[in-house]
Amino acid sequence: MTERFCCMVMRIHIDCNGCYRKVRRALLDIKELETHLIEKRQCRVSVCGRFNPRDVAIKIRKKTNRRVEILEVQELNINDEQSHEEKPLMIGSNTWNLESHQTQIETCLTCSY
Numbered sequence: 001m002t003e004r005f006c007c008m009v010m011r012i013h014i015d016c017n018g019c020y021r022k023v024r025r026a027l028l029d030i031k032e033l034e035t036h037l038i039e040k041r042q043c044r045v046s047v048c049g050r051f052n053p054r055d056v057a058i059k060i061r062k063k064t065n066r067r068v069e070i071l072e073v074q075e076l077n078i079n080d081e082q083s084h085e086e087k088p089l090m091i092g093s094n095t096w097n098l099e100s101h102q103t104q105i106e107t108c109l110t111c112s113y
Helices: 017-029 053-064
Strands: 003-012 035-037 044-049 066-079
Touching: 003 053, 017 035, 017 044, 017 053, 053 066
Parallel strands: none
Antiparallel strands: 003 044, 003 066, 035 044
């Protein structure tokens, strides 16, 4: 039996900390996702797991009420024999900006209601 392991990079507009929390909460509610990375300044979200990319994008769109644009999808086939071996994953670009900047404290118009 073959399982499909996907890594997907999406663009979701994140204006403020409220938007960030809304996107993070939506990602944590989706059971198919194993890992996620939210890049607030670049408005990019990367997710990995066993899922259908279109279905996950629709779920995030419904939960956050934000437009979701799929930038890149990478699918890996994992066989039963090779499932114990770890494979390196390359997602999007090689540069990750993991710095945490708290410059935007005020909320945007969409999160203030």
